[in-house]
Amino acid sequence: MSDEHEHYEAVVVGAGPGGAAAAAALANYGVETLVLERGVDAGSKNVSGGLIYAEESAPYTIDDLFPDFREEASERPVTEYYLHNVAGDKVKTVDITDLHEHDTEWSDSVLRRRMDSWLAERVHEMTRETGGGLLTDVRVNGLLREGGEIVGVTCDEVDPIRADLVVAADGVNSELARDAGLMDWEDPEEWFQGVKAVVDMPPEVVADRFDVGEDEGVAHLFSGDLFEDVRGGGFLYTNEDSVSIGTVFHLNSLVAERAEPHELLDALLTHPLLAQWLGDDYEEREYSAKLVPDSKKVALKEPHEGRLVVVGDAAGQMQAQGPIIKGMNHAVSAGALAAEAFAEAKSRDDPSSAGRRYAKKLRSEGVMKKLRPPQYRAVSALGERDAVTNVVDGVLTSGVGRTAIKALSGQLDRLFGSPFLTSMVPDTRTSYVTLPTIIAEELGTPVREESTVEPPTLADRIGDLTYDTDIGNPHIRLVDNSVDASGAAVSACPVSAQDFGGGCYREETVTSNGDEERVVSLDTQPCVECGTCAVVADTEWEHPRGGKGVEFREG
Amino acid sequence: MGDPLDPSDYTVDELREELETVETADELESVLEAERTSKNRKTALEAIRNRLDDLGVPEAEAIEEDTDTEGEYLEAGGEPPFDPAEFDIAELGPKLKDVEDIDALRALLDAEESGENRDSVVTLVESRIDKLSESEVEGEVDPTELSVAELGNAVQNVDEVETLEAILDAEESGENRETAKNLIQSRIESVSGGEREEAEAAVPPEEKHPDLDHPTADKRHVRALEDGTYGDMWVYCETQAGALIDVSREMLGKARELIDGYNDDYDADERVVAVLVGDDVEKHAEECIACGADVVVYHEDDRLDRFQHKAYTEIFCDMARWGGDPGEGNPGEADWRDYDEPRYVVFPATNNGRDLSAQVQAELDSGLASDCSGLFIEDAVISNPVKTGQPGTNKTFERVLHMKRPDFSGFEYSTILCLDNPNREFHPQGASVIPGSFELPDPDPDLEGEVVEHDVALDDDWFRVEVTEFDQLEAGVDLTGHDVIVAMGRGIGADPTRGMELAVDLADCFEDAEIGVTRGIVTGSYNFEGHVEQYTQEERQIGETGQVVEPDLYVAAGISGAVQHKVGMDESDTIVAINTDPEARIRDFSDYFIEGDLFEVLPRLIDAIETGELDLGAVTDGGRDASETTASDEGDTHE
Structure with missing residues (x-):
């Protein structure tokens, strides 16, 4: 035992829902737990589309661990859920409330700054009881190793800390999961990218425009040809006094189409379908972005290494299948199961078995089955190949296919209402673009409203965000500035755009010795820390130091 | 298969057993449906779904079971106090705590093992059993x-x-x-x-531990200050390179506020005393008074030109003891004060201030709260026997300076109190203050105060450290305080070096002009030639993450006007923007907007100024309203 560093029984890295659940559960087991959060406040780095689920089948729900959660930290329950298939101005709307309610004890919209900072206060109270606490403004930058074994964490701001258990709940761009060799940033196919606008709307206006009572809320999903050929969709959730509107796309599709995420969001915001909800008083509170792991492809089957366990987004535990997107609930389950595993391991005097026990619990409690559904494995083996997609698209767009779709009319609700079917849908153009488009074309009715929404420019959106720039210490370094290696970031980065000089990435022409060359330049000041460029460009990517960088107020 | 299973005929436990006999998913689905439409019990639904899962897609990985010594409890009889299957693990924890009977717990364990057999629940119950069985064996703690x-x-x-x-x-x-x-x-x-805590007679440490060194034994004269009298709040006002530094002003403002409150609360008439030590420092006395000092005590000597901790400490301590308890070597009468030592002292937590504060407070045999960010004065009720002298009693300490300091990267704050012991007084109560913690006060030139010169012979030995050489660190380029700033943006992209050359040429036209750049230039990939590269470094960046300037004239060439740039320059008196894009945002906050390519406009502008064709006065007086100026007419002026 070395005495040179401070020691805690458990160190939890990241105070999002996964970290909070782990820390709360550890504290309940009497484990001395230190929680480290790199933001100035928990939630200041966190973005979510905005629905948290409590599943009936889940081993833990967030209100199990934090009893007043729904009163104190969430926005509105989702009491109605619709899917809109869009083709031009034609829309076919399907009520998917049944699908939404399948296995759902409750589901609320949330804004992460409010939610996570509330959780963090509870966590701080709970962990103090057992000799720990929660620290903000501390960035964990890696794993502390001794003789090759993980024995703790190293930080930018404080001395290394030893621990018997390290819980990496450090989000989608987990530096710990990468340090441990469990995750990489290589393949855009494994990720989604979401961008979101939180739009100001007083409660009485929400009630009026969405026809909901005080304790009711609505969720809308959008798919079809809104976004050209980019695979993905849009969402709208009602909050207490705002609405969250966003778009989520497959990162590889964004890159392939050279699409600008903020323009895709604008396409949704200005669509006539949304005119009924967004008046001419559109006021955007915050623009944000986030990378989302595709659990079907990246959820770690064994999310542990030595004393390290990985939970939530960091372990790829983000279930996005068909229209249903669930992440925070799985992070909560995983966090609490990791704590359970450690308590068990400890009581059997075998702390090193915590990781193995955690992985086993993920399987036996059914979490892994949701993250990596076996039926998806069977279908996607065929379904995601381009050739198959093209054939299916061909059939669908043909007269035969269209007739078939028409014949389906009236059964769409049932079709979209089957959780088994939606978990089978392969992630291809067919399910995101072709099918919804044809459904709308054949069955849809035209929308007559006209949109008067004028979304802010990207420069304004960046200007409205709060940053504490770590001057002279950029957290991303461009390794290869050629357009071939890193040019994709110029459009894929949610705060950059072609022909826009005020963002992170831009293309510039450099003349040297008479030769002209196009290169990519990087300014990390406007960075929203989503991690997109870590995947699509050749960079050395880490998070800013504690308290530095962007600070989300809504999240 | 016989008749379809009707779940409402069974309790959940029975149902769970019955389900084992159902082998087809279809039948289970109908059982599920039946349960839903009848009793709709959550646990029953769960049991059916579990069975469905078992039958459904087979899990690839078999879950290995821990083999544990669970057999020994299996024979335990009795009824469980409740059915564990009805609770999840989070609910079970608290429930189990209420169960005191080991037999009941064994029955529970039994029920769980024959029921859902959740690992975590089994562990939980087992550990409760272990705990109870231990406490039964009296006194044995393993x-x-x-x-x-x-x-x-x-x-x-x-x-x-x-x-x-x-x-x-x-x-x-x-x-x-x-x-x-x-x-x-x-x-x-x-x-x-x-037995040990019997009150001990106060034995001086020298007698109590004769075997140890006692380097502070010679400080008797300080400790002899029993029932000392204390007054005023002293502020060490640091100067650097001949100027008073901001933290000195901040502390004076804070001290003023604290002492005003103190005088009200305790019906007292104590003062803020500013201390200046150095060469030619008396000139700052007036400003110290304007910032809130009632008295300024200063000591000047040309040997005090630079900070030297021995000399500065001796002088400060001599000032502090001046007129106080007449110990050996202490200074004599003072007509401006009537107490032994200062009640409070505050120092800046700068390099020199930290050094001085530690040394002074040690010499005065008191304590120091270093690097504080908050101060307030309040009474404090203390129960610590070291301070009260009587275990189990409370004692109220009056007029205590509460010194808040951030710990652990500011996540927690400690409040430090410096309190007298029954047999030893700890005054002055001292703190060093992190610069920027308090507001800069608005100096009030009407305030009056007394200025007192301190005089003591400076021992040559205090200056045994000689400063032979020093270097002032390069502060980088200071763009503030100039008449004119020529700022360049990404509009120079077509020929970056030429663009910067034009900026240098234009700046040369003015008496007092500097060159700034946008962040886009600093972070860009342009290849500048050596002679202009120095102008494109981060130290010349204007904006949110660079410098904030407000010159008389700001020329923004090829700058689009992002808000991050705007905050660095929009307080300038007159802003002239040159941009090819008439929609560029900078137009919104420019006084004059010239639509055109900077490579064409700048040479003409330079030419016009050099030949005297352009009346600079007209431009720099800022007299024209931006609304009167349109792109075209202003462009025409220079065409």
Whole structure:
């Protein structure tokens, strides 16, 4: 035992829902737990589309661990859920409330700054009881190793800390999961990218425009040809006094189409379908972005290494299948199961078995089955190949296919209402673009409203965000500035755009010795820390130091 | 298969058994449907779904089971007090705590193992059984079987020192947990302490520990200050390179506020005393008074040109003791004060201030709260016997300076109090203050104050450290305070070097002009030639993450006007923007907007100024309203 560093029984890295659940559960087991959060406040780095689920089948729900959660930290329950298939101005709307309610004890919209900072206060109270606490403004930058074994964490701001258990709940761009060799940033196919606008709307206006009572809320999903050929969709959730509107796309599709995420969001915001909800008083509170792991492809089957366990987004535990997107609930389950595993391991005097026990619990409690559904494995083996997609698209767009779709009319609700079917849908153009488009074309009715929404420019959106720039210490370094290696970031980065000089990435022409060359330049000041460029460009990517960088107020 | 299974005929437990006989998913689905439309019990639905899962897609990985010594409880009979299957693990924890009967717990364990057999629940129940069986064996505490928290509780019931020491031995030879040992030791201390805590006569440390060195033994004259009188708040006002630094002003403003409140609260008439030490520092006395000092005490000597801690400490301490308790070597009468030593002293937490504060407070035999960010004065009720002199009693200390300092990267704050002991006084109460913690006061030139010169012979020995050489660190380029700033943006992209050359040429037209750039230039990939590269570095960046300037004339060439740039320059008197894009945002906050390519406009502008064709006065007086100026007419002026 070395005495040179401070020691805690458990160190939890990241105070999002996964970290909070782990820390709360550890504290309940009497484990001395230190929680480290790199933001100035928990939630200041966190973005979510905005629905948290409590599943009936889940081993833990967030209100199990934090009893007043729904009163104190969430926005509105989702009491109605619709899917809109869009083709031009034609829309076919399907009520998917049944699908939404399948296995759902409750589901609320949330804004992460409010939610996570509330959780963090509870966590701080709970962990103090057992000799720990929660620290903000501390960035964990890696794993502390001794003789090759993980024995703790190293930080930018404080001395290394030893621990018997390290819980990496450090989000989608987990530096710990990468340090441990469990995750990489290589393949855009494994990720989604979401961008979101939180739009100001007083409660009485929400009630009026969405026809909901005080304790009711609505969720809308959008798919079809809104976004050209980019695979993905849009969402709208009602909050207490705002609405969250966003778009989520497959990162590889964004890159392939050279699409600008903020323009895709604008396409949704200005669509006539949304005119009924967004008046001419559109006021955007915050623009944000986030990378989302595709659990079907990246959820770690064994999310542990030595004393390290990985939970939530960091372990790829983000279930996005068909229209249903669930992440925070799985992070909560995983966090609490990791704590359970450690308590068990400890009581059997075998702390090193915590990781193995955690992985086993993920399987036996059914979490892994949701993250990596076996039926998806069977279908996607065929379904995601381009050739198959093209054939299916061909059939669908043909007269035969269209007739078939028409014949389906009236059964769409049932079709979209089957959780088994939606978990089978392969992630291809067919399910995101072709099918919804044809459904709308054949069955849809035209929308007559006209949109008067004028979304802010990207420069304004960046200007409205709060940053504490770590001057002279950029957290991303461009390794290869050629357009071939890193040019994709110029459009894929949610705060950059072609022909826009005020963002992170831009293309510039450099003349040297008479030769002209196009290169990519990087300014990390406007960075929203989503991690997109870590995947699509050749960079050395880490998070800013504690308290530095962007600070989300809504999240 | 016979008749379809009707779930409403069964309790959940029975149903669970019945389900084992159902082999087809279809039938299970209909059972599920039946349950939904009848009793709709959550646990029943779950049981059916579990069975469905079992039958459904087979899990690839078999879950290996831990084999544990669970058999020994299996014969335990009796009814469980409740059905564990009806609760999830989070609910079970608290429920189990209410169960005191081991048999009942064994029955519970049984029920769980024959029911859902959740690992975590089994562990939970087992550990409860273990715990109860231990406490049944009186007095036997085996630390190796307990968590630190459990051990802490267990030792609270042990009053025998020998027993506790046995436990300590067991821990040491067992897991040897530091936290566990501390707990046992502190219990030993509190058990045995009862006899030891008899009030001891105050024995000076020199007599109590004759075997140790006592480097502070010569400070008797300080400790002799029993029932000393104290007054005023002293502020050490640091100067650097001949100028008063901001933190000195901040502390004076704060001290003024504190002493005003203090005088109200305690019906007193105490003062803020500013201390200036250095060469030619009396000139700052007026400003110290304007910032809130009632008295300025200064000591000037050309040998005090640079900070030297020995000399500065001697002088400060001599000032502090001046007119006070007449110990050997202490200064004589002072007509401006009537107390032994300052009540409070505050220093800046700068490099020199930290050095001085530690030295001074040690010399005055008091304490120091370093690097504070908050100060307030309040009474404090204290129960610590070291301070009260009487265990188990409270004592109110009046007029206590509460010194808040950030710990652990500011996550927590400690409030430090400097309190007298029964036999030893700790004054002045001292703090060093992090620069920027308090507001800069608005100097009030009407305030009046007394200026007192301090005079003491400076011992040559105090200057035995000689400063032979010093270097002032390059502060980088300061763009503030110039008449004109020529700022360049990404509009120079077509020929970056030429663009910067034009900026240099234009700046040369003015008497006092500097060159700035946008962040886009600093972070760009342009290849500048050597002679202009120096102008494109981060130290010349204007904007949110660079410098903020407000010159008389700001020329923004090829700058689009992002808000991050705007905050660095929009307080300039007159802003002239040159941009090819008439929609560029900078137009919104420019006084003059010239639509055009900077490579064409700048040479003409330079030419016009050099030949005297352009009346600079007209441009720099800022007299014209932006609304009167349109792109075209202003463009015409220069065409």
